[in-house]
Amino acid sequence: MSVVDYSLQQLGGPDLVNMEGTLNHSELFRAECKRLIQESDKACKRMQDEDSKQLDQRVRDIQFLKKELELKLEEIILETDVLVALQIRVKKALEMCQEPLRVTVLCLDERKKRVPSERLQDDVNMGLLKERDVMEGVVPLLEQVAEQITEQIRLNRSAKYHLEKDLKEKFVAQNIDNSCALMTVHSISNQQMSKYNSTALPSITVTPKQWENMSDFNITKAEQQKNNSVSLRTLVESVLQQTAADMQKQFQATTAAIQLNIEQIKFAKDQMDEKLAKILTEINSQQTISEDLQAAITEHEHFLSLAQTRMALRKQRPGKEQCHDPAQVQLLAEIQQLTAHISK
Template identity: 65%
Template sequence: MSVPDRSPHQVVGPNLVDMEVMRNHSELFRAECMRLIMETCTACKRMQNDDNKQLDQRVRDIQFLEKELELKLEEIIVEIDVLIRLQSRVEIALEACKEPLRVTIVCLEERMKRLPSERRHDDVDRELLKEREVTEGAASILRRVTEQITEQIRLSRSIKYQLEQDMKAKSEAQCIDNSCALMTTGSMDNLLRPKNNQIVLPSLAVTPKQWENISDINIAKAEQQKADSLSLRALVDSVLEQTAADMQKQVQATATALQLNVQEIRSAKSQMEDQLVKILCEFASQQRIREDLQVAIVENQRVLSLAQARLTLRRQRPAKEQCHDPAQSQLLAEVQQLNAHINKLREAVTQSEDEQRALVRCQLELHENMAIKASSLYIDEVICAQHRETLIIHSF
């Protein structure tokens, strides 16, 4: 502002014009300050309202994701519990395989104790070997299933931990944003008062999309683990059902083979017993016929002695009387016939003795084979049956 020139002759006094200008300028400045105050106040209120809206929206977004995470966490927790119970079922089934396998091995070992003539690879042995193979195969499958369940539980617990950490972070962020939304100029000093020795780390530069993707990834992982768990559960249920059915079927097949074998042994032993009775009867009959032959030999020898005595006495006839008459011929023929009869009877006695010895051998052989059959019958009907009587395969 220019100052008017004054002449040295003018009277010195207050410059009213300048004062008026300055007063006007001050009034204008005051008006400008009031406007500025009103503008800044309005802007602050608008910005605070925008902040509150954004913070509220942010809290709602966090609550939405937190709810999604909570639902997935509950599903994963339930799935983990189901897997743990399923693992317990599989372990019980695996433990249940031990007794059938032990019984099968014991039966095989006991049947190996049969006498050599009975130690053949029969249907029972084949079914027992197949039973051992089925049981060992079932146990192997169940062990692999247990490992798969353990791995699935580990993966589910891992995603459970990630969901919990994500929810924890979301909860902390929600608390902070809620505090920010409730913060006023009056409460700001207390809220912003730093804690002792607290180190404030710089925030990571994460975009909203990246922030949302973190939870989406965790939710997707949880969905995948749940799907994998459901698939595994279906597989395990099928395996448990199939292994129990296979083992039950094979146990029944072995029991049927064992029962048929017992019936065959009983039948063979019964036939031997019947044959032994017949052999003993035949031996007694042979003994009687041998005694009868010996009696017949004695009778023929007496008749022979009589004929020989007559011939000897007739040799004492006078010389003129010793003719070969019919009586002499008859006596000579009688002696020859009696000798022939006695020889045949003696041959019959010898043959009868041979027959008796053969019958004795048959008797001994029958006794031996009956003892063998009795031993095999005891092993299959008593020992194996005792071990297998409690062998019942239940559905797992």
């Protein structure tokens, strides 16, 4: 300190040293404030950029999962529609079994009305019984298949519900994150800022991995139900084809047996008609010959009566005239022969 400064300080004048220090300190403080402002601005911009990047990445993640969900949803919807169409086919197949079964049972009942001599356990009867057994086996099988289809449709629609719910939530989240990405300090009001100014996380917050796993679970579940549905459709198609083939085969076998039986009955009837005509002709001939025999007997009785009358009349001859002459012998022989002819 110079002698002059010391003299001024001793005399109670202005403290130039402190003033100079204060000014220097003020300049340093101002410089520090400017530096702090610049660093804060850079940090804000950097955080804003990082926020935008994270929000953009989040939106892309949501879009990716949305596409996966939409694809799986489309697949499960199409599969469900195909399964519903198959369910209608199975119901129609069940309805179509009722009338043939009724006709088969009616045929069996009608055949029981045949005369006892015709009630045979023939190929027709065996064919009808087998036909009834085949259809009675097909009906419960198709009913079981219909129940399986109904249950699978329910599972498909459950998977569809969860996919649609997930998609709806993804859509809302995407819109919110898009809005957040577009926000700036100048685009929101003070009211909005105070409204959303909360750093507390909601209690249902999940990790990104958990978030992804939940959608993957819905996708996997839908894929599993779709695969189950495809497998069931393959099985049902096989059952429909096999049952239709079995029924058609038995129908053809029974029809062939009926046609063969009809031909055999017709052939036997034709033979009996032919024999009947011959028998009727023979009966007429027998009636004619019977009449001829009766006429011959009557004629021979007349001759016998004549011979007997002659014999009786000759017995009235006088005693010495009653000799056993050739006429008498002839009459006796004639009477015996005529009696024998009449007896035959």
